Amino acid sequence: MTDENRGFHRPVRRPAEVLDRLFAAEDPAEVSRIAHSTASALLNRVRANPDDAVVERLIAFTGRHGIDDIAELWSRSPARTLPGALWRLYLLQLMIHDDPHTAALLYERGRTELASADAVVAGAPASAGPDELVALIDTILRGLFQGDFAVALERAAAFCRVQATGATHLADDYESTESERASTLTTRALRLSTYAGDLAACARLWRRESLT
Structure with missing residues (x-):
């Protein structure tokens, strides 16, 4: 991702550094209120007037500013809530x-192993490479603000299922020769599978107007 002002931005904290990080809070109820109100306000405002420039800034936010600001707002929200869904999508991105x-390696392996339509639902081309995967996840995130929100969540869930399948099969390949790598891939597969279930559930809640 290019950015002429990259040198003036804060260092980007990598996903692995924040995935299990806990943020201190004096009042958990207040943190929850802020998480839900900011997620709702952001989404409603942008979807009501989906200006292309604003949407693109939101898509590029973590690349420019890191994940910490979003994590502070949304990372401790329950998975099947609006802030929880937004957090998982930004972290996935x-x-x-x-x-x-x-990501491309896992996706391609998952695409060939998974006997379902998930790869079609996610929307990546066959034999998608790294650039195509980056473009796909950005397109899915863009759909939250400019398209059918539930469809975007379903595409993200399908994407996670393909990736999880690829990680599982690669873990099996490495089990006998590189057990540590196999363990890392197994952990990633479990996380992605959990994300898939949560995002699919959020899509159903959104259609019932119950995702808050």
Whole structure:
């Protein structure tokens, strides 16, 4: 991602550094209120007037500013809430941007192993490479603000299922020769599978106007 002012931005904290990070709060109820109100205000304002420049700034936010600001707002929200869904999508985006080559490897392996329409639902071309995976996750995130929100969540869930399948099969490949790498891939597969379930549930809640 290019940015003529990159040198003036704060360092980007990598996804692995914040995935399990806890943020201190004196009043958890207040943190929850802020998380829900900011997520709702952001989404409603942008979807009501989806200016292309504003949407593109939101898509590029983590690449320019890191993940900490978003994490402070939304990372401790329950998974099946609006702030929880937004947090998971931004973190997923940053994980793909951070290592698109591994993402492409997992996606391609998952696409060939998974006997479902998930790869079609996610929307990546066949034999998608790193650039295509980066473009896909950005397109999915863009759909939150400019398209059908539930469809964007379903595409993200399908994307996670493909990636999780690829990680599982690669873990099996490495189990006998590189057990540590196999363990890392298994952990990633579990996380992605959990994300898939949560995002799919959020899509159903959104359609019932119950995602808050």
